[in-house]
Amino acid sequence: MVREELLRLRASAEAEAATLAESLDALFTASRDSNADDEHDPEGATIGFERAQLAALLATARERIAEVDDALRRVDTATYGICERCGQPIAEERLAARPFARCCIACA
Template sequence: MMRDELVRLRAEFTASAATLAADLEALFEASRDVNGDDEHDPEGATVGFERAQLTAMLAAARQRVDEVDEALRRMETGSFGVCEGCGQPIPSERLRARPFTRSCVTCA
């Protein structure tokens, strides 16, 4: 059951990362066609902000994919659900809320 949820989350985060990567590429392509100066262009701050925001969101989505992959590896090795900080079991409520977590609430 938890494995299914991790697989579902991985697909969701992977799709999100793909969409964000495509959006970022489209933004880069659009800005290549314009000979603008972000600093002096009234729209420049907006474009710069959008680029920074998409870049950060893409990095976060990719990080989530990595976290889910790591959780799936921990399932294979039998260490899933064990806090990396204190070695105690992670409460099931925490795992349901955040299935890729590596720590209990106390150690987080």
């Protein structure tokens, strides 16, 4: 059940990353084609800002995928739901909110 939830999270993070990567590609192409000058052209500055935002979102989505993969590994080794620091079980509410949590609330 946890595994399914994690796989579902992974799929949605992957879809998000793919969409973001595509938007980022489109922006790169757009800024190259328009020959935008990032410093002096207001439109170029907007593209630069959007690009930075998309890149940050993409990094977050990829981090999420890595976190979920890590949680899946813990499911496989039966250490899922156990705090990495103190070895105590992680509270169910915390796992419900953050299925990929590695530490209990006290250690986080």
